[in-house]
Amino acid sequence: MAYLNDNYLKLKSGYLFPEIARRVSAFCQANPEAAKRLIRCGIGDVTEPLPPAAIRAMHAAVDEMGKRETFRGYGPEQGYEFLRHVIAQNDFRDRGLDIADDEIFVSDGSKCDCGNILDIFGHQNGIGVMDPVYPVYVDTNVMAGHTGPADDGGYSGLLYLPCTAENGFVPELPSEKVDLIYLCYPNNPTGATAAREQLASWVNYALNNRSIILYDAAYEAYISDSAIPHSIYEIPGARDCAIEFRSFSKNGGFTGTRCAFTVVPKSLNAATSDGKWTSLHPLWQRRMTTKFNGVSYPVQRAAEALYTVEGKEQVRALVQHYMGNAQVLRKGAKTAGLNVYGGVNAPYIWVQTPPGITSWQAFDRILNEANVVITPGSGFGSKGEGYFRISAFNSRANADEVARRLQALKW
Numbered sequence: 494m495a496y497l498n499d500n501y502l503k504l505k506s507g508y509l510f511p512e513i514a515r516r517v518s519a520f521c522q523a524n525p526e527a528a529k530r531l532i533r534c535g536i537g538d539v540t541e542p543l544p545p546a547a548i549r550a551m552h553a554a555v556d557e558m559g560k561r562e563t564f565r566g567y568g569p570e571q572g573y574e575f576l577r578h579v580i581a582q583n584d585f586r587d588r589g590l591d592i593a594d595d596e597i598f599v600s601d602g603s604k605c606d607c608g609n610i611l612d613i614f615g616h617q618n619g620i621g622v623m624d625p626v627y628p629v630y631v632d633t634n635v636m637a638g639h640t641g642p643a644d645d646g647g648y649s650g651l652l653y654l655p656c657t658a659e660n661g662f663v664p665e666l667p668s669e670k671v672d673l674i675y676l677c678y679p680n681n682p683t684g685a686t687a688a689r690e691q692l693a694s695w696v697n698y699a700l701n702n703r704s705i706i707l708y709d710a711a712y713e714a715y716i717s718d719s720a721i722p723h724s725i726y727e728i729p730g731a732r733d734c735a736i737e738f739r740s741f742s743k744n745g746g747f748t749g750t751r752c753a754f755t756v757v758p759k760s761l762n763a764a765t766s767d768g769k770w771t772s773l774h775p776l777w778q779r780r781m782t783t784k785f786n787g788v789s790y791p792v793q794r795a796a797e798a799l800y801t802v803e804g805k806e807q808v809r810a811l812v813q814h815y816m817g818n819a820q821v822l823r824k825g826a827k828t829a830g831l832n833v834y835g836g837v838n839a840p841y842i843w844v845q846t847p848p849g850i851t852s853w854q855a856f857d858r859i860l861n862e863a864n865v866v867i868t869p870g871s872g873f874g875s876k877g878e879g880y881f882r883i884s885a886f887n888s889r890a891n892a893d894e895v896a897r898r899l900q901a902l903k904w
């Protein structure tokens with residue numbers, strides 16, 4: 494008899510986005526006229542086409558693949574040297590951060606890496622996640638058997654770190670010990686950023702407890718405030734206690750093209766089950782070479798092109814476009830009399846629902862009366878109740894229209 498992984502049966506059945514889809518489709522069926530003016534500000538996916546520099550590089554790479562002399566088969570599993578080098582140079586060394594080319598591991602996505610990273614950790618770790626949270630961190634720990642069953646508050650066995658308006662959506666240090674801590678800044682879904690001192694207190698916590706921070710910086714390109722760190726490695730000591738996830742999805746618009754990278758410093762250690770302090774870098778190297786066969790050559794060339802002078806300019810323009818939307822949406826929600834967070838250094842606006850209105854009630858109101866799809870905050874965790882997320886990934890015309898409609902809503 495074959496046995497399945499029972500942990501999968503603990504998963505709350507992909508509740509959030511299927512439920513949104515169900516309500517939107519029911520609404521559209523019942524209201525075919527209103528359906529025509531529906532605007533989606535729900536799922537966090539980019540809308541604008543790829544930067545021309547990436548397109549050109551990809552075309553050229555495809556042509557290389559079409560000629561015997563320049564054809565390439567399997568590449569290095571960890572990524573081509575040309576890409577690892579420009580990443581380490583531009584994103585880290587040019588900013589004064591000590592990261593070597595071979596500490597960069599290129600992959601097909603940060604979502605995948607956030608999940609796969611658990612391969613190199615033991616099962617005895619205490620896990621801390623933010624609440625509200627990007628569901629991937631939670632669900633991959635459930636799949637790995639690191640939790641008990643779920644109840645309304647979340648999964649037993651995980652330590653949920655409350656992120657509230659009072660703490661600026663940056664969790665306080667826990668009183669109990671956690672070994673792996675997931676932090677994501679700028680944050681999805683709250684749009685919050687963490688100040689240098691706040692990150693420093695987490696790095697000190699990790700160093701003191703021999704814990705590891707899993708730092709998701711997928712939105713670092715959206716930081717406009719020069720005081721806010723783009724990388725956890727801007728904090729002294731982080732090389733010894735943090736792994737950083739980066740992605741080309743939200744800066745270069747690569748959500749459908751697929752390329753990201755993970756930084757695993759060679760000075761990062763964790764304990765063997767008999768207590769020997771041991772480097773993790775060779776384990777991740779081994780994991781990638783065994784279970785991954787590299788990102789396609791044309792895609793790695795496209796990612797490389799984002800670091801050229803014109804590529805950087807085009808990425809900046811993309812980010813500016815979305816952040817212009819964020820400004821419009823923030824203003825719209827504020828003018829509507831709502832309490833608004835985020836949307837300044839991140840492409841998400843986190844809006845407090847009016848008193849007495851739950852996240853899902855706000856969702857239904859906004860869908861029915863404004864014909865706009867947002868994401869109910871409660872879908873990201875119990876501390877997301879009382880909020881909803883508006884995504885700034887859209888055309889400017891749609892952002893303008895959503896702002897107008899939000900202002901016209903009477904709560």
Ligand SMILES: *Cc1c(COP(=O)(O)O)cnc(C)c1O
Pocket residue numbers: 537601602603604605627677681709711739740741742743747748752753
């Ligand atoms: C979009 C996003 C990513 C990027 O995921 P990819 O798999 O690289 O597309 C990572 N983390 C968070 C929190 C995100 O919202």
